[in-house]
Amino acid sequence: MISQRDIVEVPFNLPQGVKSHPVIVLSNDSAIQEEGSFIGLMMTSEKWNDIYTFEITSDMLLKKLNVPYSEARLHLISFFRTKEVVPTSNFNNKIKPEFFKELIKQVNRITFGLDPL
Numbered sequence: 001m002i003s004q005r006d007i008v009e010v011p012f013n014l015p016q017g018v019k020s021h022p023v024i025v026l027s028n029d030s031a032i033q034e035e036g037s038f039i040g041l042m043m044t045s046e047k048w049n050d051i052y053t054f055e056i057t058s059d060m061l062l063k064k065l066n067v068p069y070s071e072a073r074l075h076l077i078s079f080f081r082t083k084e085v086v087p088t089s090n091f092n093n094k095i096k097p098e099f100f101k102e103l104i105k106q107v108n109r110i111t112f113g114l115d116p117l
Contacts, residue, residue, distance in 0.1 A: 002038060002082050003029045005100045007061070007093040009086040012042055012078060020086055024072060024095055024103065032082065041107065042076035045069055052076075054106050060099040063092070072103060075111045 002008060004025055012021040023040030025032070032038045043056060045067040054072040058064045085091070095103065108114040 002032055002085060004032070005094045005097070006091075007043065007095065008040070008091050009088045010040060010080045010084050011086070012076070014076075020088075022070075022088075023078075023080070024100075026077070026104075026107075036083070037079060037081045039077060040080050041103070042073045042078070043070055044073060047071065048073070051110055054103055056095070056099075060095055062094045062096065074107050077107070077111070 002025055004027060006025045007022050008025060009020050009022050011018045012023065022043040024043060025038050025040055027038035047053075047069055048071065052074045054074055056065070056070040056072055
């Protein structure tokens with residue numbers, strides 16, 4: 001069962017083609033259940049260090065990262081069906097609630113140009 005704040009791997013459509021990437025599940029649990037789909041925010045181990053960067057460290061997660069560096073790309077948000085999730089070591093990890101709230105604030109501010117409420 002996939003739920004909000006989970007980190008799962010999915011085939012992500014990028015300008016250079018479809019490539020598997022971990023994503024942080026943004027959708028709430030009832031929407032995921034009802035639709036069998038979710039909105040995910042792409043993560044990468046590539047260091048961009050720009051305004052769209054939200055660094056993810058092991059202390060932000062329930063389980064330690066299996067890569068030396070990770071960031072969420074605040075503007076790379078896409079729609080996925082739950083059946084598209086690829087079983088990997090990324091599955092069954094989750095971002096802690098306080099860091100998820102900060103992530104959402106940054107998505108709203110940077111991607112959508114909205115001030116936090």
